[in-house]
Amino acid sequence: xxxxxxxxxxGTVLALRGVSKRxxxxxxxxxxxxxxxAGEVLALxxxxxxxxxxxxxxxxxxxxxxxxxxxxxxREVRVGSPAEAQQLGIATVxxxxxxxxxxxxxxxxxxxRELRKGRVLDEVEMERSSWELLRQLxxxxxxxxxxxxxxxxxxxxxxAIARSLLGDPKVVMLDEPTAxxxxxxxxxxxxxxxRLRERGLAVILISHNMADVMAVADRVAVLRLGxxxxxxxxxxxxxxxxxxxxxxxxxxAVSERAARRTQQEGTPS
Amino acid sequence: MTTPVDKAPVQDTVPEATNGxxxxxxxxxxxxxxxxxxxxxxxxxFTARLRSGDLGSVPVVVGLVIIWAVFQIANSNFLxxxxxxxxxxQTTSVxxxxxxxxxxxxxxxxxxxxxxxxxxxxxxxGVTFVNEGWPLVLSLIAGVVLGLxxxxxxxxxxxxxxxxxxxxxxxxxxxxxxxxxLVLGKEGSLNLPFDSVLVGxxxxxxxxxxxxxxxxxxxxxxxxxxxxxxxxxxAAAGLSSAPTSMIAIKAGALAVVLLVPVMVLNSDRGVSxxxxxxxxxxxxxxxxxxxxxxxxxxxxxxxxxxAARRAGINVRFIYLSVFAACSTFAAVGxxxxxxxxxxxxxxxxxxxxxxxxxxxxxxxxxxxxxGRGSAYSALLGALVIMSISNGLALLSLDSSxxxxxTAGVLLVAVTIDSxxxxxxxxxxxx
Numbered sequence: 001x002x003x004x005x006x007x008x009x010x011g012t013v014l015a016l017r018g019v020s021k022r023x024x025x026x027x028x029x030x031x032x033x034x035x036x037x038a039g040e041v042l043a044l045x046x047x048x049x050x051x052x053x054x055x056x057x058x059x060x061x062x063x064x065x066x067x068x069x070x071x072x073x074x075r076e077v078r079v080g081s082p083a084e085a086q087q088l089g090i091a092t093v094x095x096x097x098x099x100x101x102x103x104x105x106x107x108x109x110x111x112x113r114e115l116r117k118g119r120v121l122d123e124v125e126m127e128r129s130s131w132e133l134l135r136q137l138x139x140x141x142x143x144x145x146x147x148x149x150x151x152x153x154x155x156x157x158x159x160a161i162a163r164s165l166l167g168d169p170k171v172v173m174l175d176e177p178t179a180x181x182x183x184x185x186x187x188x189x190x191x192x193x194x195r196l197r198e199r200g201l202a203v204i205l206i207s208h209n210m211a212d213v214m215a216v217a218d219r220v221a222v223l224r225l226g227x228x229x230x231x232x233x234x235x236x237x238x239x240x241x242x243x244x245x246x247x248x249x250x251x252x253a254v255s256e257r258a259a260r261r262t263q264q265e266g267t268p269s
Numbered sequence: 270m271t272t273p274v275d276k277a278p279v280q281d282t283v284p285e286a287t288n289g290x291x292x293x294x295x296x297x298x299x300x301x302x303x304x305x306x307x308x309x310x311x312x313x314x315f316t317a318r319l320r321s322g323d324l325g326s327v328p329v330v331v332g333l334v335i336i337w338a339v340f341q342i343a344n345s346n347f348l349x350x351x352x353x354x355x356x357x358x359q360t361t362s363v364x365x366x367x368x369x370x371x372x373x374x375x376x377x378x379x380x381x382x383x384x385x386x387x388x389x390x391x392x393x394x395g396v397t398f399v400n401e402g403w404p405l406v407l408s409l410i411a412g413v414v415l416g417l418x419x420x421x422x423x424x425x426x427x428x429x430x431x432x433x434x435x436x437x438x439x440x441x442x443x444x445x446x447x448x449x450x451l452v453l454g455k456e457g458s459l460n461l462p463f464d465s466v467l468v469g470x471x472x473x474x475x476x477x478x479x480x481x482x483x484x485x486x487x488x489x490x491x492x493x494x495x496x497x498x499x500x501x502x503x504a505a506a507g508l509s510s511a512p513t514s515m516i517a518i519k520a521g522a523l524a525v526v527l528l529v530p531v532m533v534l535n536s537d538r539g540v541s542x543x544x545x546x547x548x549x550x551x552x553x554x555x556x557x558x559x560x561x562x563x564x565x566x567x568x569x570x571x572x573x574x575x576a577a578r579r580a581g582i583n584v585r586f587i588y589l590s591v592f593a594a595c596s597t598f599a600a601v602g603x604x605x606x607x608x609x610x611x612x613x614x615x616x617x618x619x620x621x622x623x624x625x626x627x628x629x630x631x632x633x634x635x636x637x638x639x640g641r642g643s644a645y646s647a648l649l650g651a652l653v654i655m656s657i658s659n660g661l662a663l664l665s666l667d668s669s670x671x672x673x674x675t676a677g678v679l680l681v682a683v684t685i686d687s688x689x690x691x692x693x694x695x696x697x698x699x
Binding site: 082083094096097098099100101102103107111112113114116119120121124125127128131132135143144145149 | 295296499502503506507508560561562565566568569571572573575576577579580581582640641693694
């Protein structure tokens with residue numbers, strides 16, 4: 001099946017065109033189209049099994065797509081491994097954060113890419129730039145010399161996000177960053193997401209929480225059963241319309257229009 | 270604490286937190302940070318750490334003091350300088366083996382075969398040096414390389430097949446004991462020439478008093494200089510740094526901790542060269558764990574393998590290198606034990622060598638659960654284990670009592686480890 005590529009607009013950092021992924025007999029993703037622009041938060045929503053995680057893992061290089069193309073920064077790329085994605089400038093914060101509880105914040109931030117003076121770790125420079133980074137994010141971490149285990153859920157999430165920024169990425173994907181957090185901590189993380197946007201990064205936010213999505217996202221891409229089910233601009237959309245698109249209720253105008261539009265974009269010519 | 274989402278202020282500039290006009294260091298600006306200034310602050314921070322279950326080496330130091338006091342009361346010769354010199358000689362080989370155990374424990378793994386590997390290395394030394402007439406250096410290198418190869422073999426098995434380390438090394442415990450008996454052959458016992466350099470090093474070589482005091486002075490000076498340099502670097506980076514009084518107190522404490530034993534040992538034969546080698550290995554390992562990328566990776570793998578892997582750490586190399594280092598330390602410990610006993614036989618590295626080394630690492634405060642520990646626990650733990658052994662021998666109690674007492678101490682140490690781990694989790698310091 002051939003897909004006419006939709007032209008990649010200006011400001012678009014990452015564009016997926018006709019991305020498909022099968023697991024055995026299951027079509028996990030079919031003809032996914034996605035545009036992510038610099039300085040915007042794109043929320044990726046959908047029911048369980050809609051293909052959100054598969055899509056994130058495909059972009060992050062954990063899976064390779066069976067079909068379709070990925071355009072990053074104006075050129076077509078193939079991402080074969082998570083390391084390749086990171087080198088390109090696509091950082092992913094997975095749901096389990098992957099922090100070492102026994103190490104302090106500085107050690108976690110620089111894990112695997114420690115700064116050194118000769119052969120010896122340069123703790124002073126790492127601590128200094130950790131503070132610099134955390135201050136830029138207005139992160140609320142009392143001390144960077146305490147083990148990560150003693151941080152709250154929101155602070156741990158902050159450390160994980162800050163770590164993803166060290167490689168100077170262009171796209172940051174956050175997989176359910178607020179899933180396990182309380183009210184105040186969720187707000188902290190959402191502040192952080194906004195700060196990433198202010199830094200000019202493209203942010204892909206996966207979330208089940210519609211309140212969070214409406215609070216920070218600029219656009220919302222809905223996946224349903226492995227297909228695009230509409231892209232909404234948050235400022236012009238009501239929560240109910242997005243929920244309708246997620247659950248597949250077709251008797252509303254917005255989701256019908258959106259579905260028609262994506263179909264037009266995605267059909268063979 | 271948090272600003273509402275829709276009006277989060279943009280803060281591009283670092284807010285200059287001030288305290289009485291002076292700019293606070295970057296790491297002390299958070300108002301929630303419990304300030305601890307000066308010496309009283311350091312003391313209160315230390316007690317707070319203890320209360321939360323982050324015990325470090327405090328239990329083992331307390332335990333050592335109690336053990337020494339008890340034995341001194343039971344037999345006034347225990348703390349005599351003559352016996353303490355013996356204690357340093359006895360501690361070395363178990364201590365060197367325990368350094369390797371500390372490394373595998375940091376990964377949350379175990380090596381049960383260190384005794385057998387040390388015995389096999391000693392057997393190889395005996396057969397090549399005494400029977401085959403190899404040059405001493407070549408025999409020593411052969412023993413060390415043997416340990417290295419065994420460790421690489423363990424690491425490869427672990428990485429390739431994912432067999433739990435305690436099973437691999439349990440097989441090694443038996444297998445290499447068999448190989449040791451095979452290497453020694455029918456005689457089963459070899460005496461090393463008493464006048465060889467190796468035996469001289471392990472039994473008769475002591476630092477001259479001047480050299481020993483000179484070393485102490487050098488260590489203290491190096492400590493002060495590194496602290497001052499580190500302080501300058503931190504100040505230049507806008508971070509808080511320890512006050513001069515604190516550095517002076519710590520340097521003074523270090524000087525006392527080093528000087529008193531040296532003075533006591535010097536009133537007998539002196540500081541054993543072999544013991545100094547052990548101390549050097551401990552310091553070098555501690556440096557490798559705390560100050561190098563490799564050591565940081567070891568701690569990360571011990572804390573969370575998956576996180577380490579995703580951070581791009583070569584996890585397989587870390588396992589391979591740590592198993593190799595552990596077996597190499599075991600081989601070195603075996604060679605030193607053979608040199609001190611001036612003999613190699615079928616029971617070299619047998620008996621309680623294995624469990625003494627493992628117990629030393631755990632008693633010293635290295636966690637069985639991975640990710641926490643220090644090379645110094647090998648030193649402290651080996652001192653505890655060998656003090657018990659030495660003290661009971663002075664009281665002419667036989668190995669039946671020694672085994673039971675050592676087992677009790679090990680049990681207490683492991684219980685403290687588990688309890689403090691639980692407490693750390695409750696206090697958020699895991």
